Amino acid sequence: MIKRNLQALAQRRLELSPAVALLGPRQVGKTTLARELAANRPGALVLDMELASDRAALAQPQLFLAAHRDRFVVIDEVQFAPGLFSALRPEIDADRRPGRFLLLGSASGELLRQTSESLAGRIAYLELAPLAVAEVLDAAAPDLGALQSLWLRGGFPLSHLAADDEAAYVWRQDFIRTFLQRDLPGMGVRVPAETLRRFWTMLAHVQGQLFNASQLGVALGGAAHTTVARYLDLLVDTLMVRRLEPFLANVGKRLVKSPKVYLRDSGILHALLGLATVRDLQGHPIAGASWEGFVVEQVATQLPADAQLGFYRTAAGAEIDLVIEHRGRRTGVEIKFSSAPKPSRGFWQAIDDLQLERAFVLAPVPRRYPLSEKVDVLPVWDVAQALPNAG
Known part of the structure; x- marks a missing residue:
């Protein structure tokens, strides 16, 4: 256990x-x-x-x-x-x-x-969120295979602990079916299960992107944007989707004000997209966005209860994946699916815009190393070092 x-x-x-x-x-x-x-x-x-x-x-x-x-x-x-x-x-x-x-x-x-x-x-x-890296890996001797397995299968315990990847995939498919056909109706939801599955799958395809209710409504056969927003509320309320709001800093810039959406469990994301193995995942265009959502959850589940989490993006291209504000302090987090991450110019501009004292790049790297005087690259099992209470 x-x-x-x-x-x-x-x-x-x-x-x-x-x-x-x-x-x-x-x-x-x-x-x-x-x-x-x-x-x-x-x-x-x-x-x-x-x-x-x-x-x-x-x-x-x-x-x-x-x-x-x-x-x-x-x-x-x-x-x-x-x-x-x-x-x-x-x-x-x-x-x-x-x-x-x-x-x-x-x-x-x-x-x-x-x-x-x-x-x-x-x-x-x-x-209680799905299993986190900190609960599965020993940070003193991290097992990269275990990290990859957690990312693929997600953090639901019965998926993570399944005998093999195929058994984990079957469990998640069954979970999705039961959730849509039994759990939601039991909570009083009267939206057809197939409609919500289509919508959930659409969200999987736009993992980490800005939420556009009108665009998704067209893809759903002309559903009104208010209907699409209601579907999103259902999945947010049942803790399947994270709606990440923009960090609206007073920096004198034109800011993006639409939220981003992430499926909160990477294993459910992969099951909705039909990705059963690491090979399926690594060759799929969603891999980078999947990793981003996976890391967002590692950060979010370890934050102090009174911390604020958002993202920052301006119309001019300054951007950082996560901004954490806690008791007057701001920390930036960029997420990269690369063993040699190189943040864009927009990342450095965001640091200047927000006057961040510290920022971190979380990536699939084996060890911590500095990029600049106030920016370090961290492996995902060291995510606690990027949090406000790390000092």
Whole structure:
């Protein structure tokens, strides 16, 4: 079993807050992590809202929760029980000791809306992403084959740990089918599964590009841009797609203001594009954009909760893939799919525009080395060195 980096942070949040919401896509390992946390709490109660028996047990939530007030309660797939949040508020107010509830959910947007209305000031939020490089590789002795496998298969544990690449590919195809045909309808989504699969595949083809709803609408047979935006919201809310907003700095330049879109898991991206092996991937035009999205997620999942992440691009061509702002400090990150990366002139111009103290180039290189006085090239397993809390 792979120990998740989030486990220690989840434990700390449970020591401070009456309720913790652990968000993440289906099959990412939330239930496994929750059971690890529950194992340290005698008498813990684990309920799954996909099970009719557990939903029946919570048919009268105020009575049930009050009767189990002395127990640590885990409620899995809580988005299937939206009425539960109004019952949690008075129960938490009756006993505000920390570590009472752990809520697991797969639809972040809806959960955040529901809990912000009912549980403001009573709940902490954490997100469990697919497996990261830091959870799979030993930074002291990194295995490049393991890195390549993680990039190809993605970070869903059952895909990553599959017996071979073919088994991993089949698992991801099954995951996509189940997600579209069962999970989304179970959340109340009424868009045809085939329509959403086409849209998801279109996003895979434009990985890392600026989102153009009108253009995608034409490709979807004339769908309105508002409809396309709604489809994007669905995939963002279910944590399958990252919408990366531009960093709108006051630099006196004409800035690009459309967001970029990335499929958050590289393995799902490859499955949608029919790429089952490393050979398939390396010979495909999407390889560079796939690597970029893979590295974006390595950065995003390790950021401090109060950090801001965006990209910077001007109409004149200044550009940097990621800008991190944290407590008054800005750091730039450029991502290159090259063993000898050479940033463009636009990268250096972006450093000047934003007056960055430090910038990094993340690339598939074996070791760190400097490009200039304030720009270093880093291997992806050293991504923590590019983050604001690295000092």
